[in-house]
Amino acid sequence: MxxxxxxxxxxxxxxxxxxxxxxxxxxxxxxxxxxxxxxxxxxxxxxxxxxxxxxxxxxxxxxxxxxxxxxxxxxxxxxxxxxxxxxxxxxxxxxxxxxxxxxxxxxxxxxxxxxxxKQNKVKNNNLLSDRKENVENKQDQNGDKTSKFSTKLKVPNLIRNRTADSNIPQARNTLSNRPGHERTTKGGKALAKTSVTRAERRDVTHRHVLDQPTHHKLELCDFVEQDIIGGDEVRTMGFGPTKITYLDYVASGRPLRSIENFIRQHVMPNYANTHTEVSYYAAQTTKFREEAREIIKESVHATENDAVIFCGSGSTSAFHKVIHAMDLKKSTYMLSPIVLLGPYEHHSNILPWIEIKAKVIHIKQTHEGLINLQHLEQELKDIQDGPKRTIIGSFSAASNVTGILTDTVAISKMMHKYGGLAFFDFACAAPYVEIDMNCVQDGPDAYKDAIFISTHKFLGGPQTPGILIAKKWVFRNQVPHGVGGGTVVFVRRQNHKYYAEPEHREEGGTPAIIESIRAGLVFKLKDTFTSQFIMERETEYFQQALSAWSKHPDLLILGCIKVERLPIFSLLFRNPHTGRLLHHDFVALVLNQLFGLQVRSGCACAALYGLELMGMSEEVAQRYEKFITESNRTADREKNSESNIESYDGLDNIIFKPGFVRLNLPFFASAKCINFIKKAILLMADHGWKLLPLFDFERKTGKWWYREEQTFQPDKSLKDINFTKGFSCMKSSSSQERYKDTNTPIFKRFPGLDYDEIIERATYILNDVSKPNQYDLSDQTLEYKGDADELRWFMLPSEAADIIHQREKEHQNEILSKTNDREEWRKKIDRSCVVPQWSSRTKDR
Incomplete structure (x- = not known):
């Protein structure tokens, strides 16, 4: 042309x-x-x-x-x-x-x-080949096209058309935008809205994941175990170089190299602030963040009526966000709300309600440790007879102490039946169980009004924000919680207008951008495993550990073991000679020093539930409270007389505070790792008390330490970093050098670089401390008289030393009674009294 x-x-x-x-x-x-x-x-x-x-x-x-x-x-x-x-x-x-x-x-x-x-990023070659075959066979004889989801299912009547007389409220349970509900197309047009069961919907949404054979997910478990940053760390503990095994995923997850590498290589180079999409960097960053929000929505089966809001650094921030969103603090002309709480709630699900002057009702537990639904219904009926008030049921989806799971569907139905709101704390359960905001298949009243998630507890979750997922009708506040940039549509001199959409108005200021993107990735990883696979592995590991530990007479597992629960164990270790418990901080320290196990000791921020599990009545708890806080009670009251707040610093008897040791078994851990954990706990239950003379504690602070180290201190510091000439890190003296040229225990020479070496070394050490030693420990029981002796529930190091000496004395008498030759008796005594090298350092004890 x-x-x-x-x-x-x-x-x-x-x-x-x-x-x-x-x-x-x-x-x-x-x-x-x-x-x-x-x-x-x-x-x-x-x-x-x-x-x-x-x-x-x-x-x-x-x-x-x-x-x-x-x-x-x-x-x-x-x-x-x-x-x-x-x-x-x-x-x-x-x-x-x-x-x-x-x-x-x-x-x-x-x-x-x-x-x-659409780009599928699945790297599995088998999945890619399967998809190519599906694409080639995609056309039917009429030329109609069907999406890859329904093509791969090959399940008749999987997606049912919603009937015209459906009684499901559209405002609450609209599924039009939910993945898997309009995937089937004919002539390029979507079919009618559909509703499917929870399992079927998961199949539709993540069919490409469920199609993976089980061995692929097992391979993914192996990959993840090796992908953990610091997962292969070896640190020199009190008894030598030791491989670290992390068992505190209930408190926080661990970062993954793959996720961090992706963020470093693809997110950070394109990083810019959000709230604009004009420039390339800002557009790409905003896109990543909104994609993360959509991934989370899809994972929890949220609809357009649900808002996903990133807030703070855990579920605690989500609780405060929803309280402000409901205007509960400012309802001065209304009666305070009634909040019904479960028996095993975290402090984050108790204290915020108390501080807004809500009437808090604690629902009892059944003999099996479950939430007593009969008691819940009775309380709801009683509330109906009184004046009209806001009714909120706030329950943990799983206990962070015992792992006992909650029937969220039954509770939601009951709360909605009596006009209440159903809130659920998924901080502990979210990384493992399936989350369904609407549960359409369970009825019109099975939906959840709000859930709270601590994403940092997920695998790969460190440095992720807390997440609030709530129905949009929950947000009644006219002024957002945390007003700032990004929450307003227009600002003039005498007025301003806020966004109506909660996801905009409730994320004021510069959000945690990279953290939010990371949250989307960890949800994607969880959905790749699928909750079904995770729970199967969790149940398997729980039963293995339970069969090994439940038979031990001196190892106490808190909570009912006959109900469905996550593999979370809260343990008490009892000494058979004194009948007293081993202090939980001592047990955690020994598991760290001897086995490299990273566990948590204390009350796990669920003190009320802990008191119930340990059988401590309110009267006994008051005695402990008075004894622990008595020393500074008067001074602190005078100090805080103006604010009417009781707070206690500088306590003298914090060692008496009851607690337990908590650990969980990761679903991705290898069978060898699980076997090692089982053996380590059994060794601790059998012989752990024998190590007490090697440790000391401070009554005032409750801290324990290994005597050879004097104090347990991490050996890395931010003060070693220097930016004077670019970047340099002057490494502090390594833990290996800390023991150089010192009279250290001979068993420190035995490394524990793998599980077998650690068990072998621990067996040697525990056998060594059973021999007579020059402990030179004064009688510590003299320091505990009166109430201190009556309230002391833990075993003292001097008591353990006395038992070891007494047992050796009995052993010597037994040899003497069987041997007439005095010289031969001396030789046998000398052979049985080989003093370990560490016992010579007694002058500072």
């Missing part, structure tokens, strides 16, 4: 296809760009594309930027894109926004329609 020029530019290659750019320029100065990829015909030709061209037009996953790569069923030889018209004077804007969280969303210029390309 006259006045028209054409130019063909080679851009690169994609999966064996050449990618060209056709540039057509006509007389009217309208430029048209068309991208076509031709099938590769010669391997030599494909290798001739220059590296510079590839670098300029290829993304990190070898996808050409600006290309919508679609599979053409009619003509697989070429892939053709829509024409992008550019007006005179406008430059070609190539959108480099490659989304690794969900899919790719490429938008052309304003003169053309937007188009999306």
């Amino acid at each position: 006259d006045g028209t020029t054409e130019q063909k530019l080679h851009l690169g290659k994609h999966n064996g296809l050449k990618v060209f750019k056709h540039l057509t320029k006509s007389n009217d100065q309208l430029q048209t760009i068309q991208l076509i990829s031709y099938k590769k015909t010669n391997s030599e030709d494909s290798s001739k594309s220059s590296s510079a061209e590839n670098r300029s037009c290829m993304s990190v996953d070898n996808q050409p930027y600006g290309c919508n790569i679609r599979k053409q069923e009619t003509n697989p030889q070429a892939v053709e894109l829509p024409n992008i018209a550019l007006r005179p004077g406008h430059s070609v804007r190539t959108d480099h926004s490659v989304n690794y969280l969900h899919d790719v969303n490429l938008t052309s210029s304003k003169e053309t329609k937007a188009f999306r390309t």
Whole structure:
């Protein structure tokens, strides 16, 4: 055509296809760009594309930027894109926004329609080959198209059409935008809205994950175990170099190299503040963050009526957020709300309600340790007879002490039956169980009004925000919680308007951007495993540990063991000679020093539940409270007389505070790791008390330490970092050097670099401390008289030393009675009284 020029530019290659750019320029100065990829015909030709061209037009996953790569069923030889018209004077804007969280969303210029390309990032070769076969067999005889979800299911009547007379409130249970509910198409049009069961919906949403054989998920477990940052750490503890095993996932998860590498390589280079999408960096960052929100919504089966809000650093912030959202603090002209709490609530689910002057009712537990639904219903009936008040039921989905699971569906139905709101604390349960905000298959009243999630407890979750997921009708506040930038639509001198959408108005200021993106990734990892697989592994490990530990007479497992629960164990260790318990801080320290096990000691921020589990009445608890806080009670009251607050610092008897040792068994751990944990706990239960003379404690603070180290201190410090000449880290003396040229225990020379070595070394040490030693410990019982002796529930180091000496004395008398030759008796005594090297350092004891 006259006045028209054409130019063909080679851009690169994609999966064996050449990618060209056709540039057509006509007389009217309208430029048209068309991208076509031709099938590769010669391997030599494909290798001739220059590296510079590839670098300029290829993304990190070898996808050409600006290309919508679609599979053409009619003509697989070429892939053709829509024409992008550019007006005179406008430059070609190539959108480099490659989304690794969900899919790719490429938008052309304003003169053309937007188009999306779905990209599956599954790296498993078997899954890729399976999908290719499904695509080839995708067409039916009539030419109708069906999405990959329903094509792969091959389950008849999986998605049922919602009947016209359905009694499910549309405002509360609309599923139109939920993944898996409009996936089946006919002629390019979506079918009617559907409702499916929870398991079926999960199948639809994550069919590509569920299709994976079990051995693939087991391989993923092995990968994750090796992918943990610090998972292969070896530290020199009190008894030598020891491999670290982390068992405190109930408190916080561990970071993963793969997630952190992705964030460092793909998120941080494109990082910018949100609240704008004009610049590339800001647009890409905003896109990542909103994608994370969508991943979480999809994981918990949220609808358009549910708001996902990132807040703070855990579920505690989510509790405060929802309290402010309901305007409970400012309801001065209304009666205070009534809050019903479960028997095993975290302090974060108790204290906020108390501080807003709510009437708190604690629901009892059954003999099995479950929430007593009969008591709950009776309390709700009694509330109905009184004045009208806001009724809230706030329950833990799982106990962070025992792992006992809650029937959230039954509680939701009951709360809604009596006009209440159903809140659930998923801080402990979320990393393992399936979360369903709506539970449509269980009835119209089975939905949850709000849930609280601590994402940092997930695998890979450190440095993630807390998450509040709530129905939008819960947000009654006119002023957002934490007003600031990003919450307002318009501000003028005399007035301002806030956004109506909770997800905008409740995230004021610069949010935790990278943390939110990380949260989406850890949810994606959980959904890759699937809750079903995780719970199967959790149940298996729980039963293995239970069969090994429940038979030990001096190892007490708190909570009922006959109900469904997560593999969370809260343990008490009892000494058979004195009948007293081993102090929980001492047990945790020995498990750390001897076995490298990272566990938690104390009350796990669930003191009320702990008192119930340990059988401590309110009267006994008051005695302990008075004894622990008595020393500074008067001074502290005078100090805080103006504020009417009782707070206690500088306590003298904190050692008397009851507690337990908590650990959990990771679902991704290997069988060898689980066997090691079982053996370590049994050794501690059998012989742990024998190590007491090697440790000391401070009555005032309750801290324990290994005598050879004097005080237990981490050996890394931020003070070692220097930015004077760029960046340098002056490493402090290593833990190996701390024991150099000192009279240290001989068994420190035995490394524990793997599980077998640790058990072998521990057996040697525990056998060694059973021999007579020069402990030189004064009688510590003399320091505990009166109430101190009556309230002392833990065993003292001097008591353990006396028992060891007494047992050795009895052993010597037994030898003497059986031996008449005095010289032979001396030789036997000498052989049985080999004093370990560490016993010579007694002058500072």
